[in-house]
Amino acid sequence: MARFRHRISAALGLGLLGAAPALAADLLPPPPPPPAAPVEIGGGWYLRGDFTASDFRHPKDDTLPGTDGAKLVGFRLSDTDGYGGGVGYRFNSFLRADITVDARTRSRFRDYSSRTLFTEGFNTEAGKLDVLTGLFNVYADLGTWWGFTPYVGAGVGFASKRFHDAWTGTTCFTTTCGDTQPIYAIGPQGYDARSSHTALSLAWAAMAGLSYEIGAGVSIDASYRYLEIGKARTGFDVYTQNTRIKDIAANEFRVGLRWAFGNGFALPGLGSSAPVY
Template sequence: MIAAHRLALAATVIALPVIALPGLAAAADLLPPPPPPPVAPPPVEIGSGWYLRGDFTQSWFLNPKDAARPDPNDPGMPPLVGVRMSPEGGYGGGIGYRIFPWLRVDATIDQRGGSDFRAFSSRSTFVTGYNIEAGKIDVLTGLVNVYADLGTWYGFTPYVGAGIGFADKSFRRNYTQTTCLIPACDGGPGAGPREAVARANHSLTSFAWALTAGLSYDIGAGFTLDAAYRYVDLGRAKSGLDAYGYGTRVKDLAANEFRVGLRYNFSNLFTPGLAGNAYGN
């Protein structure tokens, strides 16, 4: 009886691995779970920093100074006095890029209307007569500007900026005319204005710089309303010569300007599923 019991126990022990083998084989057939799918990188904002701008400019020109060269053949030629330029409107535009949320740059072109130029001179200090020099000056500027935005409150963003570039001054329809206050002040008969003497048109391009302070407002859909004051230094201007070899030359040409315009920001323009202005101005 004891031998039979031992035989049965041995058979059971031998049979256990055989019974467990199918389970072990099934467990060996199970593969580890697949790795999670890679996380897609965030969409790249293409073009989010670029913007276009268009502006209307009203310029109040400061009084330039006479820059006529001394004439050794006529040392008594008096300087120009009462130099004036009329205020004029203009228009312009440009393209810009926002480098940081608070820093942006743009390049602008602005054309102003023909300002009426007028100046006087008199050898007799306006006792016997005087000369008038007149014409029109068109001013075109091209500037590269840098702006610092000073924060945004309720959609309003004040900013300051500075720019450098060029100014092209076109002097046209220029003439000089003598008026006698007494008879024969210039050797001719009678008093009154003499025939005007035309001077040739002439353009002069020189260095220009500007300082700006402004305020912008985000009106949505990528558009920003912009209003600013700008001081711009325009350098020198001169006319062509007349039949006697004389011309008009002025320096320290500058203007106080008020500009109002619109900027369009290309924020997330090419990014699917995203819209709006990334920076709010």
């Protein structure tokens, strides 16, 4: 009987020794949570710089109703080029957006209006046009093959168009040239200056292009852009007349570089807190 009691006491002792670690673990505080993952700042930002060649389409006459003289014909805006830049952000591998500003060199403008359907003479109107655009653009990258990434995009913003060095002149084929009083010579009759004027209007663009990353976050970007910039006009001459044109648009070809900021920099986990006991 005594031997049986010793065996029960030993079994109880071993059971208590086995339960002691579990009881101690229950009494200890829980381990702290793992630190929050670092938050990356600036990884999607990029800068860009572009060279632009602009092929302006022929604008249309915007002469106000009731203005003396025939409708304008023979419109011409010369081709020009320019430079621009911007800053953008890549949201993911498919979507990015940027803000760009592009300035262009002066485009030469010229048009004509008739004097009695060009049988007695004609008027010439000419000047120079500066075009500055600022656009917010959104792009969809369509995947990458052998390092090349095609994309499409659209933009909307403003266009500033400054007409300057404008003038108008008459060339006569007859001594009357359609006027009530005769003139004394056939040919150019002199020129009247028209003052400068700046017009600000809505602009929009549609584009498609191809980029290629050459390393270190630098990509070569080549694209086509169709640009609509609205209306422009000169100031007035001594006869309170001016030149007005509308539907100004350009086919633009752009080549430039994009530089991604890299992987940005990491901040410690935000929003984490130490455990409270």
